[in-house]
Amino acid sequence: MTVSRRQFIAAGCAAGGALGHSLAAGAAPAVPALTLACSNYVRFMPIATGDVRPNDLALTWVRGDRTEMLRRATDDAAIDGGESSMAQHVMRLDRGDRSLVAVPVFPLRNFTxxxxxxxxxxxxxxxxxxxxxxxxxxxxxxxxxxxxxxxxxxxxxxxxxxxxxxxxxxxxxxxxxxxxxxxxxxxxxxxxxxxxxxxxxxxxxxxxxxxxxxxxxxxxxxxxxxxxxxxxxxxxxxxRCYPPQHVVLIRRASWDRDRTVGTRLVDAFNESETMFEAAQRQFPYNSPWLIADVEDAARLMGADYHAHGLEKNRHAVDVFCRSAFEDGLLKRRLTADDFFADFLKA
CATH class of the missing domain: 3.40.190 (D-Maltodextrin-Binding Protein; domain 2)
Structure with missing residues (x-):
């Protein structure tokens, strides 16, 4: 059968369209994106440089002055969240405000x-x-x-x-x-x-x-x-408390788009901590005796004393919530499970 040039082109376009539809139907779903603000902590340099990336999550890590980053995390609608005060969040929960979701990543801890x-x-x-x-x-x-x-x-x-x-x-x-x-x-x-x-x-x-x-x-x-x-x-x-003071928060709308991002962030930040700790044991040191401090801290507190996630930090967060209640900052006694209720449900 003789096929005209016009028929040949039409058939080719139809086949190409069918192939394109097939590829689109089988394409992997888009990776969720998240933009978070945080102080410029050296511990999170593997996250900042991209050496550590969350699985199936396009994370934009905005770094800068602590006061400005804390403000942007809760007040800047252009980003999805970031580092914030644990006290401000637990008081927000006490008022019944669940517009922000806490993820058990703790950018700042400090003894007092x-x-x-x-x-x-x-x-x-x-x-x-x-x-x-x-x-x-x-x-x-x-x-x-x-x-x-x-x-x-x-x-x-x-x-x-x-x-x-x-x-x-x-x-x-x-x-x-x-x-x-x-x-x-x-x-x-x-x-x-x-x-x-x-x-x-x-x-x-x-x-x-x-x-x-x-x-x-x-x-x-x-x-x-x-x-x-x-x-x-x-x-x-x-x-048994290495006092956590700041936590990562995500806006409710961003959280509801994909509630699996919390676990991905916890995993990524634990990987970042592991990479940072390994680097602390190599040259050049920040101080001549840094390696002694690193080894001493791990001996006294355990190798994972900076670990993220709820189970590793449940006790300290619960102590924090109880102390905030005893201070009169809360009208009711909240727990670590209350603090991370949405994360646990996910």
Whole structure:
């Protein structure tokens, strides 16, 4: 049978169309995409460089200034979430707000004994904190919850301490409970916690970063616990808490598009931690004795002390929730399962 050129082209187009339809029908589904904001932590460099990638998830990892990243994680609708305060999230849940979903990835953890400062020459120790006037940089921050947990660990009733909330090195806009408990007040207008400490108005204060007037030898502000490592190691041995302070949150709309992203993120960040820990044991070191610190931490806390996921962190998160309730930040006692309810359902 003779086939005209026009018939040949038409048949070829029909076959090509059928083939294209077949390929489209059998094509793999699109990989979900997620954009998250986080502080520029060196531990997550394998994620940032792309050496570690979540399985079947196109992750855009936005890094930058911590304050800005925390703001963007919850307030910037252009991204899907990111690093955020655990305290702010548990208070959000207490109000019934489930617009953000917590995934058990913990970008920031920190022990707290190192963060307690006093005047040089002041005889202050773990046993003599009760009944004192102690400053704190923020009442409702995650770090502040762990600071008060440390004070309870030392055996003191936090309601018997006069807490003064203010900026570390300068006046700051701070919030306190409304109405404030009788043992909580704001720093006087125009005064910083450092000013109040040096003047003798307060006995000590907690701050997440060393104040400008701090110097371990020359003062006038020094740490209450110069050998904070020993205090923190005992705290960990007794409490089994390496205090998590920040967690990864995902907007509800982004979460509902694909609820499997939580597990993929946990797996990826655990892989990143493993890669980072291996790099810490190789040259060049950040300090001449870094390898001793790395080995000592693993010996005391276990090789996976930075592990992500709920089961490895359930106890610490539950302690955090209980402490927030005891501090009066919550109206009801929430648990780790409440904190990660959506993650568990997925």
């Amino acid at each position: 004994a190192r963060d307690l400062y006093t005047r040089k020459g002041t005889a202050l120790n773990a046993g003599t904190l009760g009944g004192r006037r102690i400053g704190i940089y923020n009442w409702g921050a995650s770090g502040a919850v762990w600071y008060r947990h440390l004070v309870r660990y030392f055996g003191h009733d936090v309601t018997k301490i006069a807490w003064v909330v203010g900026g570390t090195d300068g006046p700051a806009t701070v919030t306190v409970p409304d109405p404030p408990p009788s043992h909580v007040s704001k720093a006087p207008t125009g005064a910083s916690l450092s000013d109040l400490l040096v003047a003798g108005t307060i006995d000590a204060f907690f701050a997440p970063l060393p104040p400008r007037k701090y110097h371990p030898v020359d003062g006038p502000i020094v740490r209450v616990f110069p050998d904070f490592r020993a205090v923190e190691q005992k705290y960990f041995a007794d409490t």
